[in-house]
Amino acid sequence: MSTPTESTDGNSGLRTLRHGLTLGRVDVKRSVRKSIDRKSQILAYAVVVLLFGGLGGYGSYIFGREVGLGGDLPFDYTMLEVARGAFALLWLFFAVIVVVRTVGTRGTLENDVGILSVVPTREAVLGVLFGELVLALAYTLPLLSVLAVGYSAGAGTYTLLVTAPIVAVVAAATAVSFAYPIGLAIRHVVTRIPFVARHKGPLIVLVFLAYMGLILSDVLGNLAATIFEPMQQAPTAWFADLLLLGSAAGGTPLRAALALALVPAFGVASVLVTTRVADHHWFADPVLAGTEDDDTDVDPNTDRHDDGFLLRVEDALGGVVGRGTAAVTVLAWKRAARAPLKLLYVAYPLLFAIGFIADIVQTGEVPAFAPAGALLFAAWAGAVVFTLNPLGDQGSALPATVLSRVGGRQFIGAHVLAGAIVTVPIGVVLVVALALAVPLDADQLTAVAIGTPASVLVGSLFAVGIGMLFPRYEAVNITRSTKAVVPSLLAFLAYSLFLVLVVAAAGIVYEPAVEPFVAAIASWLLPFGWSVTADTVGLAARGALVPLAIAPFASVWYAVRRFDTVTLD
Amino acid sequence: MSAGPHDTPDDSLAIETRGLTKRFGDVDAVTDLDLAIPSGVVYGFLGPNGSGKTTTMRMLTTLTRPTSGDAFVAGSPITDRDAVIDHIGYLPESPPVFEELTARENLRYVASLHDIPRSEADAEIDEYLDRFGLADAADRRVEGYSKGMRQKLGLVQAIIHEPDVIFLDEPTSGLDPRAARTVKDLIAELADRDVTIFLSTHILSVVDELADRVAVLHNGGLVAEGSPDELKHRAEATVESTLEDAFLQLTDDHDDEPVEPEDEVMA
Numbered sequence: 050m051s052t053p054t055e056s057t058d059g060n061s062g063l064r065t066l067r068h069g070l071t072l073g074r075v076d077v078k079r080s081v082r083k084s085i086d087r088k089s090q091i092l093a094y095a096v097v098v099l100l101f102g103g104l105g106g107y108g109s110y111i112f113g114r115e116v117g118l119g120g121d122l123p124f125d126y127t128m129l130e131v132a133r134g135a136f137a138l139l140w141l142f143f144a145v146i147v148v149v150r151t152v153g154t155r156g157t158l159e160n161d162v163g164i165l166s167v168v169p170t171r172e173a174v175l176g177v178l179f180g181e182l183v184l185a186l187a188y189t190l191p192l193l194s195v196l197a198v199g200y201s202a203g204a205g206t207y208t209l210l211v212t213a214p215i216v217a218v219v220a221a222a223t224a225v226s227f228a229y230p231i232g233l234a235i236r237h238v239v240t241r242i243p244f245v246a247r248h249k250g251p252l253i254v255l256v257f258l259a260y261m262g263l264i265l266s267d268v269l270g271n272l273a274a275t276i277f278e279p280m281q282q283a284p285t286a287w288f289a290d291l292l293l294l295g296s297a298a299g300g301t302p303l304r305a306a307l308a309l310a311l312v313p314a315f316g317v318a319s320v321l322v323t324t325r326v327a328d329h330h331w332f333a334d335p336v337l338a339g340t341e342d343d344d345t346d347v348d349p350n351t352d353r354h355d356d357g358f359l360l361r362v363e364d365a366l367g368g369v370v371g372r373g374t375a376a377v378t379v380l381a382w383k384r385a386a387r388a389p390l391k392l393l394y395v396a397y398p399l400l401f402a403i404g405f406i407a408d409i410v411q412t413g414e415v416p417a418f419a420p421a422g423a424l425l426f427a428a429w430a431g432a433v434v435f436t437l438n439p440l441g442d443q444g445s446a447l448p449a450t451v452l453s454r455v456g457g458r459q460f461i462g463a464h465v466l467a468g469a470i471v472t473v474p475i476g477v478v479l480v481v482a483l484a485l486a487v488p489l490d491a492d493q494l495t496a497v498a499i500g501t502p503a504s505v506l507v508g509s510l511f512a513v514g515i516g517m518l519f520p521r522y523e524a525v526n527i528t529r530s531t532k533a534v535v536p537s538l539l540a541f542l543a544y545s546l547f548l549v550l551v552v553a554a555a556g557i558v559y560e561p562a563v564e565p566f567v568a569a570i571a572s573w574l575l576p577f578g579w580s581v582t583a584d585t586v587g588l589a590a591r592g593a594l595v596p597l598a599i600a601p602f603a604s605v606w607y608a609v610r611r612f613d614t615v616t617l618d
Numbered sequence: 619m620s621a622g623p624h625d626t627p628d629d630s631l632a633i634e635t636r637g638l639t640k641r642f643g644d645v646d647a648v649t650d651l652d653l654a655i656p657s658g659v660v661y662g663f664l665g666p667n668g669s670g671k672t673t674t675m676r677m678l679t680t681l682t683r684p685t686s687g688d689a690f691v692a693g694s695p696i697t698d699r700d701a702v703i704d705h706i707g708y709l710p711e712s713p714p715v716f717e718e719l720t721a722r723e724n725l726r727y728v729a730s731l732h733d734i735p736r737s738e739a740d741a742e743i744d745e746y747l748d749r750f751g752l753a754d755a756a757d758r759r760v761e762g763y764s765k766g767m768r769q770k771l772g773l774v775q776a777i778i779h780e781p782d783v784i785f786l787d788e789p790t791s792g793l794d795p796r797a798a799r800t801v802k803d804l805i806a807e808l809a810d811r812d813v814t815i816f817l818s819t820h821i822l823s824v825v826d827e828l829a830d831r832v833a834v835l836h837n838g839g840l841v842a843e844g845s846p847d848e849l850k851h852r853a854e855a856t857v858e859s860t861l862e863d864a865f866l867q868l869t870d871d872h873d874d875e876p877v878e879p880e881d882e883v884m885a
Contacts, residue, residue, distance in 0.1 A: 075723075163715065
């Protein structure tokens with residue numbers, strides 16, 4: 050047997066710490082490598098740090114300069130009180146982010162068998178907490194340091210350059226220690242309580258809508274303003290004293306010392322509590338269908354009933370379009386219906402509409418552009434769900450489909466059909482209902498009623514080629530335990546750009562009055578002093594409509610050929 | 619599950635279970651399992667898909683809590699995780715390796731968690747990598763490895779700290795004949811060093827070749843236990859019977875009369 054160093058140092062506390070650090074170090078190393086492999090993640094990180102760092106740094110410079118010049122603060126509190134309230138609120142915000150991350154992804158161990166069959170739970174917990182702390186510092190340390198540099202440069206006082214990194218570590222450590230066990234406990238409820246686990250999809254949607262509602266209704270803003278003053282007395286406000294220690298604002302030394310003492314206090318308590326929670330969660334049995342905990346309103350044979358219905362639909366459809374096409378069509382429906390979280394992607398554009406929806410609810414008036422907006426959304430959503438990634442949507446069944454007697458025409462036709470059958474009725478009902486509510490006149494009503502199926506169909510025809518050109522086969526994590534194959538980013542962008550161009554060109558042709566406006570914007574955007582006239586804009590729009598009208602058919606032609614020659618490299 | 623004063627382990631046994639039961643909701647995964655596995659044996663654990671083999675292994679490695687019954691591994695109750703995991707190595711069916719790390723990094727990481735001094739660990743890692751033909755790929759990320767390479771890496775991870783009891787779930791799965799031979803040689807070598815091997819596999823020839831004792835699990839219950847030869851002879855009264863014949867007979871759901879473990883085939 051190999052000689053463990055345990056026998057020499059004999060200190061289980063040190064061993065726990067050493068193992069925790071090892072686990073945390075490997076966790077961070079893996080996260081960094083994964084991030085480096087995903088260029089978009091690096092880009093997002095750079096944008097966050099540069100944008101918030103740049104804006105924050107400049108803002109703190111201006112603020113510091115005002116303070117340095119002895120100017121009046123633009124609020125009724127002293128500098129220290131403002132910092133205390135702000136820090137307490139930011140800490141709370143950060144803790145909520147850690148809770149959400151824990152519920153979503155960090156609450157499970159990757160390679161849990163490899164870790165839990167080797168080390169005790171408390172060491173695994175320590176490793177996760179270390180890893181999460183380092184990842185948190187990747188954001189808090191540069192951002193707070195930039196703010197400190199900006200403020201110091203403005204105010205001409207440099208103590209913050211020393212205290213800011215310390216505060217970043219202290220605040221992140223306490224937030225992670227505080228929030229992780231809470232997130233883990235919530236995750237246990239979400240994934241291990243049968244009722245909650247089985248209705249996770251709808252519950253996630255409800256929570257998300259509630260969250261968006263809170264933001265849009267200003268409830269969160271009002272709440273923050275209300276608790277700003279009481280939070281100045283919270284222990285987490287002591288971080289401000291530590292930050293401003295030795296500066297003109299005058300952080301209290303006792304509170305600064307207490308802020309430092311929070312780290313071991315929170316850390317030890319967190320390891321103890323998290324270990325208890327993790328012992329429950331990480332070793333708990335998964336929730337299975339058809340067990341004694343089944344809720345009575347859940348029919349374990351639901352899928353079978355669905356199958357019976359869909360089989361009849363498939364038979365009926367097969368009589369019209371052929372068995373192969375019908376089979377692929379029904380498969381597309383099944384895969385979409387059984388990956389409901391994937392459908393959340395479709396809801397993204399609705400986020401932009403929440404404000405309008407709130408207005409409609411409050412005023413009872415539907416804006417005139419609503420039917421056209423709904424028409425566009427129907428075309429976009431139908432394509433995203435059914436035609437923007439036909440190869441990837443096949444999943445592991447792709448080789449069987451490719452090697453079957455289904456040809457490109459049937460395969461592509463089936464996906465367009467799957468989208469059209471579902472999206473056209475829903476889209477038409479939605480658009481016509483909105484058009485009646487506006488109300489649009491009879492001609493306009495007829496136009497949008499006919500335009501909806503046409504748009505859905507044309508959109509799907511174009512999307513299917515884009516999807517074949519930029520497929521995505523691998524599933525992406527929605528949560529740690531939930532993956533879904535969604536269209537690739539390039540496919541999303543290309544298809545969205547197509548819709549934007551169509552709308553822009555059609556809009557200009559339909560309403561020539563906008564030509565001067567578009568020409569002015571285009572001239573402003575063009576380099577080297579180039580400019581365009583309103584006539585040129587009109588001409589370009591009419592000219593663009595021709596290739597845009599041809600594009601869907603070219604797209605289908607490409608898609609069919611692509612499927613007929615597809616290889617599984 | 620309780621470990622009261624009467625639930626003390628038999629010191630001569632590496633693994634002992636008494637009425638070990640696991641229920642997932644209404645599903646009985648393992649029912650009333652009694653095992654007594656002496657130290658230093660290779661114990662073949664057979665059963666059809668879904669018979670409860672992996673659940674049993676997960677309970678014995680402390681990763682899943684039993685519904686009832688007692689179990690001891692290397693003298694410690696499985697309720698005492700910290701004590702048990704110090705003595706075991708586990709290779710599950712999907713090797714527990716980190717994709718983003720290289721093979722050497724994975725092994726150094728595991729060695730570090732087992733408190734093996736760095737120099738000693740590095741020497742052992744080099745030796746194992748060489749033995750399993752992974753030396754050339756040692757510094758490549760695991761994400762580019764084949765199934766067989768991952769399997770070999772997972773096996774080295776399970777044994778690098780030289781545990782007293784090793785649980786292997788399909789250790790030769792995905793391996794080419796040469797690599798499978800290396801694994802079988804290693805298992806035999808470990809057994810010679812008095813290490814207990816709990817070996818679950820569908821490849822009956824591996825069990826036939828290596829196992830000192832064989833247990834057959836079916837529908838969560840033990841239906842047979844004995845040496846490979848005993849099982850072969852009990853399956854059919856013919857000299858030509860193989861372990862496969864025994865397995866098929868013991869796990870045949872269409873038998874009119876169920877096999878009575880106590881009377882028929884229990885050793």
